Amino acid sequence: MRLRRKFFPRALRDIGCCLMMIIFVPITFVFELTVVLPEFHATNGTIYWLTCLFGIFLLFNLKANMLACMLVDTSARTVVLMPPTNERQRHYWRYCSVCEMLAPPRSWHCNICDTCILKRDHHCGFTGSCIGHQNHRYFVFFVLYLAIGATYAAIYNSIYFWWLHSEIYVNWFTAVKIVFPMFMLCLDVSWQNFYLLIYMLNIITSAYSIVLIAYHAPFIIRGGKDCERDAKRYDLGLRRNLEMVLGKRMHLTWISPFIQSELPHDGIHWENVIDETEKRR
Template identity: 80%
Template sequence: MRLRRKFFPRSLRDIGCFLMMFIFIPITFVFEITVVLPDFHDQSSAIYILTCLLGLFLLFNLQANMLACMLVDTSARTVLLTPPSNERQRQYWRYCSVCEMLAPPRSWHCSICDTCILKRDHHCSFTGSCIGHKNHRYFVFFLLYLVIGATYATIYNSIYFWWLHAATYVNWLTLVKIVFPMFMLCFDVSWQNFYLLIYMLNVIASAYSMVLIAYHTPYIMRGAKDCEKHAQRYDQGVRRNLVTVLGKRMKLAWLSPFVESELPHDGVHWENVMDDTEKHR
């Protein structure tokens, strides 16, 4: 698998989103392990140890899948492009005037990445890279573990703030800080406010990742990509659609981005998929 040479985010928005996510995730883990969990479980208890191990598993997969999205090169320049001789199949290829080449079906040019991306789904600001054919799997698991981790932390933190430490946090000033977080950061710097900021970010991350999962899942299940016309020609059934994204070992791929899961398609000659689909119909 080929890696990107320039994998750091390029735009200011991408840099900001990436740094926020890359720094926020490990800080949240440390906060949960050192501040929140000791109020729930004895540090020598089995449930505390198991919760810490689960947290490490989530932290590893979040960061590793995020980095995999950035590192894996999914551009059209990583493969040998051979347009089909068949005129009916060739009509789905298009000329990219920026890259000065014929781009295969489902590939589009990204102005931020400055290249054509194989089966381009969208540009992800949190990873500073386009999500396409070769790194779609890592994006899916990044989102999945973000939902699990952020929601898990939000539940623990909600009980910590609004029940165990209600005397400290449940007041009108807390509501002002939640609505106007800059007020909290600029005029009242303290550990309590820092804890509250982490809690707010967890709530936002949980809600936002749930929305993203709900948005992307129907596309993946139908074998489509974001905002794709005539996507029904690529629909091979739910299971084969999932394998196209997650690979042939998708039942194990969730364990780690280092688990090899070969994709059944090269991301270029989608006419094979279209022909198979037409036969089944």
Template identity: 55%
Template structure:
């Protein structure tokens, strides 16, 4: 894995989103295991231990996939770019005047990252970097575990707020706070606001991760990136499409981002993939 020299977000939007995800995950986790978990399961019971272990596993994969995504350099920098000699296979190669280099097919320049990205999918605000050939796997696993984690916590929080503490939360004031979160700082300053704030963050995280996961999963299942979603040209069937993102050991990458899974393509030469895709049409 090639490491990015500067992993810090470059824009205010990236900084804000990256901080929200970086701080929101551990804060929510601590809140869930210290406040909510004892309300549902007796300390030390099998269910308590199973839920705690599952929570640790989820947080571990969310944080490590996020960091691995940010650290992985998926740009054309330090790459040996060797355009094919056959003029018929030069389709898609272009000269990037900003990078002062030839960029291979499926590579686009990012004005934020200030470089061309191999098989560029999009620029992610929550990681502050582009998602491309080498870190697409980590981005998708981040989305998957975010969805599972927020589904998990939203379910627990919903039961706790609307059932266990029905008398404290089911009122008109709570509805106003959910509609306009700023009222949490003006109507009252009780601990109830903390419960509502974390609940809202989990619901928003659940909805956003669900939408993004469905959107991106549909794209990669057709062997495409965001820019190619309307006319996929590199569709090799669902299994090989998954291998292009998750690697040859795609069925094991859910365990950890540290599980080795070699990609079947170098991210530069797509001529053979395009020919195979054309044959399958």
């Protein structure tokens, strides 16, 4: 596994999304531990500290998997490409005029990353990198822990705002702030408005990450990837499809991105997988 030398986001949109994740997630974590949780649990109690430990676990995996997505190089230039000698299998390969090389099946050129990506799924704006064969696992857990953390916090925050402090936030003025958050924050710079902004971003993050999971999960389960017309030719069954993304030790990968889990495929010779699935039909 090779690391990218230039892993900082290049596109302006990627820079904005990446900075939002880098800044917003730790601020939300501190907000939950110092403002919200003490309203529910005694700070010297067992539940409070267990919740804190759970939050630290979520924050670590979210940030570490995000960083792994950015660092792991999954481009075709990091490997030695040996096209098959068989003419029938060779026709699955294509010539990339930008990279000036024969690219393997399922790889596509990314204009932002300026290279062909092995088993390219999509370009992720939040990490500023393409998601492909080598870093797909980290993207899965990045989105998964983002959804768990954001939803978990949203439940606490909803009770905090609309029940425990309903006398402050349940009014028509709060509705205006929700519709025009930045405008109202500029007019009235207060902690209450800042807390409300965190809550709104939290709800958006929860909803967006759940949508991402719902969108990508069927592709992974069926052995496909985003924008792939004929994913059936790569469908090896549920277990092997998951191993293609999470690796051979997929039952442990949820614990930490630092746990090694070797992938069962090199990400290059997908023509062999096509032959295998065609024989099973």
